[in-house]
Amino acid sequence: MDHFNYDPVGPEILEDPIPSYSNLREQCPVHQHQGLENPVYSFSRYADVQSVLVDQDTWSNRFGPGVSYDKNVGDLQRYDPPDHQIRRRFLRSEFLPRTIARSEPAIQMLADELIDNFYDQGRVELHDNYALPLPVKAFTELMGISDEDSGDFKTWADELTLGMTYPDRSKQARKAVVAYTTEQVRNRREAMAEANLPVGKDPVGTVVSEGLISHLSCHPLDNGEFMPDEEVASMIGQLLVAGHETTTSLITNAIWRLLLHPEQMNLLRENMDLVPNAIEESLRFDSPVLGICKTNNLPVEYHQVEIPQDSKVMVLYASANRDGSVFSDPDVFRVDRPLLESKRHLSFGWGAHFCLGAHLARLVGRLALETLLNRISDFRLDEPTERVLPPFLWGRKQVTITWD
Numbered sequence: 001m002d003h004f005n006y007d008p009v010g011p012e013i014l015e016d017p018i019p020s021y022s023n024l025r026e027q028c029p030v031h032q033h034q035g036l037e038n039p040v041y042s043f044s045r046y047a048d049v050q051s052v053l054v055d056q057d058t059w060s061n062r063f064g065p066g067v068s069y070d071k072n073v074g075d076l077q078r079y080d081p082p083d084h085q086i087r088r089r090f091l092r093s094e095f096l097p098r099t100i101a102r103s104e105p106a107i108q109m110l111a112d113e114l115i116d117n118f119y120d121q122g123r124v125e126l127h128d129n130y131a132l133p134l135p136v137k138a139f140t141e142l143m144g145i146s147d148e149d150s151g152d153f154k155t156w157a158d159e160l161t162l163g164m165t166y167p168d169r170s171k172q173a174r175k176a177v178v179a180y181t182t183e184q185v186r187n188r189r190e191a192m193a194e195a196n197l198p199v200g201k202d203p204v205g206t207v208v209s210e211g212l213i214s215h216l217s218c219h220p221l222d223n224g225e226f227m228p229d230e231e232v233a234s235m236i237g238q239l240l241v242a243g244h245e246t247t248t249s250l251i252t253n254a255i256w257r258l259l260l261h262p263e264q265m266n267l268l269r270e271n272m273d274l275v276p277n278a279i280e281e282s283l284r285f286d287s288p289v290l291g292i293c294k295t296n297n298l299p300v301e302y303h304q305v306e307i308p309q310d311s312k313v314m315v316l317y318a319s320a321n322r323d324g325s326v327f328s329d330p331d332v333f334r335v336d337r338p339l340l341e342s343k344r345h346l347s348f349g350w351g352a353h354f355c356l357g358a359h360l361a362r363l364v365g366r367l368a369l370e371t372l373l374n375r376i377s378d379f380r381l382d383e384p385t386e387r388v389l390p391p392f393l394w395g396r397k398q399v400t401i402t403w404d
Contacts, residue, residue: 135244144211249395
């Protein structure tokens, strides 16, 4: 374990972690790194990562998904049973496919409007001008908040994400999200009271009649109590990071890989029915979240390595998704990879903590890719790409394309 040189935030890893993940799986499936705020163990094999995700008795979320011991409560990634199930049931109706489908017309309209804005220029940087606005729109539609606040949410998301590795970066953003969300919750509850509505009825025609913030504000939990304001704010912050940051990366990653593999781009253009396959293959090949941390409730041993209780253990989704024991030719990007195989990826997690927003991410990714391919018959990469800043996320913050 100690002899293997692997720094999860080292420059070479940040540039391209995949070769090191391959070495970890083969030579050091449990690795300990001492160079961060706390010692961090890394699990790189699919079977080990999956075993952590399904064992809620052994593996806890109480100290957050980052490398620091974050005791801020309030989002689904920090709850364990039974509190996690209570809150997940409470949120489930807002993330069902039929609920998510209501956002499709607005997202499709925005995709076309964005392309209209840059089409005649023959050149565009896709991250800021296409891949980012679409998930932001999906997020504001889901939350039931105004588009005018979308810029603030983008800034907050960046800082909250960096805070998973560098805690001081997220303090101001966390305060801003709490202040904004607390005001939104208070407005909705006051509107409900003024309209003399019974508990559980949204304030139709007053503040916002639909959206997750109204659901969180106006509907009680199973015990009949409302979710505390701070908990609502923390949950919105987590959904903000988990939602549009990662979906933006899904879009840029998919387009980037297609540009690097013209034969796959041609295959997809010839058969657009493969777009869902391409989305799943992108999630497998370029996981937007490289990994998250869990904390063990008791001492464990993996591969003859003893891990003390309450350790930070990073489960590397991106490494598990390249495990040759699960995926055929794992380092080959194939848009026609069978869905039954590619959907075994762990990019949305697994088990009880499987990402609630998976349906929304897939919808936005599909619409983004379909619309771009349909509207622009041929485009090419104009200059080198750049990766996003947060060390444990993986995406392109710059993808510039040109066309004739």
